[in-house]
Amino acid sequence: MQRNSYQQAGVDIAAGDRAVDLMRKAVASTVTPGVLGDIGGFGGCFQPNLAGVAEPVLVAGTDGVGTKLKIAFMTGRHDTVGIDCVAMCANDVAAMGAVPLFFLDYIALGRLVPERVADVVGGVAAGCRQAHCALVGGETAEMPGFYPVDEYDLAGFCVGLVDRSHIVNGHTVHAGDVLVGLPSSGLHSNGFSLVRHIVFDQYHLDVGTYVPELGRTVGEELLEPTIIYVDAAARARAAASIGGMAHITGGGLLGNIPRVVPEGLRVEVDIHAWQAPPVFDWLTRLGMLEEQERYQTFNMGLGFVFIVPEASVDSVCRALAGDGARAVGRIVPGVPGVELCR
Helix, strand or coil, X not given: CCCCCCCCCCCCHHHHHHHHHHHHHHHHCCCCCCEECCCCCCCCEECCCCCCCCCEEEEEEEEECHHHXXXXXXXXXXXXXXXXXXXXXXXXXXXXXXXXEEEEEEEEECXXXXXXXXXXHHHHHHHHHHHCCEEEEEEEEECECCECCCCXXXXXXXXXXXXXXXXXXXXXXXXXXXXXXXXXXXXXXXXXXXXXXXXXXHCCCCCCCEECCCCEEXXXXXXXXXXXXXHHHHHHHHHCCXXXXXXXXXXXXXXXXXXXXXXXXXXXXXXXXXXCXXXXXXXXXXXXXXXXXXXXXXXXXXXXXXEECHHHHHHHHHHCHHHCCEEEEXXXXXXXXXXXXX
16 A cells, blocks of 8 residues: 655645745735734734724725636736735725725645745735735645646735724715726726637737737736725825725626615716726727627726715815826716716
């Protein structure tokens, strides 16, 4: 009878220890005053500063990067998808009016390559620094026979803090309010199953293919990280009373803005009010995508939307001038939903 070991079964504990050693510096770069202890314990500890917070409420969000990870596998570049992971979670928390406090990641893979895991976590740490939250822990799960040896999945968990009276949930949105949008950097982290079907399955392009209208390669365009809007959300809240905030993710503009609009109100979006990045026209042409499909799948150039009283539009736009903010629509009485206007 042959003797067996965990390593023979495909789980390399030494590689896991090496990965932890390689990521320590990146994790340490995210430490904030509330962090208690170092990585390696059974749980991450965080002591929030509750000064000036009358009724503390924790806001939690979890998300992943989806099939955008396939682009990382194809290019061999793994240092940006961690930013996407943080953005997908922290932006959702910020959309509730909360300030992100801490973050945890989960990486599941078929074979643990320490340097690759360190690259991924380095991206997570970069995203945490942008969101001003601490990376207090995570899990790297080597699962041979479950995932392909050169692939992984990545998910994250973010917890933020808000005073109960300052929660932003759309309850104060009224007819006449105005939509103020912030530009996206491109596709962000949604719609990639459709993108991959068009670009790779139908047109057989390579990640190294240079696309003149994009000004860079396919891989460079598709790996462009999701913008983290935490600072912008804080500036907007400081400038005016915000009725609702929407992080434009899966479901696009059509699916996400109505999540913060009360019954009896309708959203009108002026689709000529902003200039979308060229990747959207490129995909529309290649995939012959109809308008409804585009706006319910992609962010179409708007990554985050505020709903503000008309009297506050100028002050919010001034506070977000450096972020490219502009009025992109309004709230009107009517059947719930989004109308794309010209």
